[in-house]
Amino acid sequence: MRSSYLFTSESVSEGHPDKVADQISDAIVDLFLTKDPEARIACETLTTTQLVVLAGEIRGKGIMDEAGNWAPGVQEEVEQTVRATVKRIGYEQDGFHWETLRFENNLHPQSAHIAQGVDASGNKDEGAGDQGIMFGFACDETPDLMPATLDYSHKILERMAADRHSGAAPFLEPDTKSQVTLKFENGKPVAATAIVVSTQHGKGYDQGDNEAELKAYVKGVVADVLPAELLSDATEYHINPTGSFEIGGPDGDAGLTGRKIIVDTYGGAAPHGGGAFSGKDPTKVDRSAAYITRYLAKNIVAAGLAKRVTIQLAYAIGVSKPLSLYVDTHGTGTVGDDRIEAAIQGIDKLGGLTPRAIRTHLSLNKPIYQRTAAYGHFGRKAEGDFFPWEKTDLVEDLKAAIAA
Known part of the structure; x- marks a missing residue:
């Protein structure tokens, strides 16, 4: 390994369109595993302006039979789960609202050819679901034994999301990205050279005193998350570098699992x-x-x-x-x-x-x-x-x- 270098990692919040898709897909996994712990699930999600689409292959008792017939009430549960996930994240915007978005469910039975290779039978143990x-x-680098750049990127966004949900930072909207660049010496982080945070915000928080408040808030979160010895006057901040970020989430960019x-x-x-x-x-x-x-x-x-x-x-x-x-x-x-x-x-x-x-x-x-x-x-x-x-x-x- 090099003894001295810069390294960067990024994270995205729960409101990022791709993460909205991931959370919906995993909410469906949880729903089906609750019904059948041996269920087979491959659920992909597409999100865009006022639309969520599910596609993929499933199999499980009390969920769907081999002919593609849904068990009673399950389709309704799927839609309720999708809308509840979007609501929990916090999307109640004209371009993406948990209650009024359109929903398509295109899940269908798992391929029989995949099932025969993966399922245990006779003396054959359960096989891998794919190569x-x-x-x-x-x-x-950190107490959780994770790369420091990613660990801090995650924690910045977790803190901002918690403040948004609690009302401590009412000017924040769900879609946010972070990026942390650290300088390493002998394999250990010694300085944060650059911090990037782009956060969707309420109307008017891209100018004047409101913009200053938002930027001061983000710097305060960074100071709380990163060890003090990593931050200095030389740390470069890029907070909403495009200037405005009111349109975000699936309305601003399509999301995929x-x-x-x-x-x-x-x-x-x-x-x-x-x-x-x-x-x-x-x-x-x-x-x-x-x-x-x-x-x-x-x-x-x-x-x-x-x-x-x-x-x-x-x-x-x-x-x-x-x-x-x-x-x-x-x-x-x-x-x-x-x-x-x-x-x-x-x-x-x-x-x-x-x-x-x-x-x-x-x-x-x-x-x-x-x-x-x-x-x-x-x-x-x-x-x-x-x-x-x-x-x-x-x-x-x-x-x-x-x-x-």
Whole structure:
């Protein structure tokens, strides 16, 4: 690694049009998993001016049969869930309003050819829902073992959203983006060189005293979120650099599920396999294997085996056993990367990292996903059943496997 460099990550708020789509898709995942924990769901969402469209493939008891017939009342529940999600985010604007938007539901039964490859039958274990590669990452830059640039970008927007919902910042509207650039020395952040925040705002907050109030508020949030030693008179701020941002959300730009995968993961600090998470049930390894690789990476760093680690898994559709496991500690490991790989493979409770074993170990067949769909899937507190991949309960197993 270079010893001195600048690095930047961005985040987007719950009101960003792509994040609106992600949250709707995951709200549908939660709805269906509530009805059938073994449901198969691939729900894509499009948002634009006064319109939400759902498309994708589903299967599950009490949801839809193989002929495409909906169970009684479920279609109505789907629409209610969509509107409730938009309302919770806070959209009550002429161009996008939870109550008056048009809604289209184009979900249909899962392909039988996919089902036969993925489902367990006879002596065949449940296979991966698709081929692909998935990456996990952790580093010691923050207490949550996440890249600092992304962690601060998320937290700026979380704070602004909380103030908007509470009424503490009534001039804010839902659609917001942030970006943090940090200077690193010897792998540690030493200064914030640039902060970018573009926030949708109420009428008139792009001029005069109102604009000054908004900019002062944003700088105050940044000062609360970032460690004081990172900020100085040399920190460059770009707050609403276009000047005006009244038209936002799906009315300002169409939104699609799965278009913010770098925001969802590690802010560009680690590779990405290319698969989105939101809208997918946990049999889809795009989601579940990305969660287990984060879990493994976080536990490796928490165990003191490395300061920085990237993990890759690869799968073939319909095949239960992963094709490969790769560990790279970027020269920070206290033992060889091959020994960490062997240790992971030797921990029985991980079940060989098959799709079923991942779902079982992390208890993923629960309606826990809507909360993941804004402000990142990783680096969040493992509260109750939520974000179980953030637990560090594998530390002693890893240490024991390394010592064996």
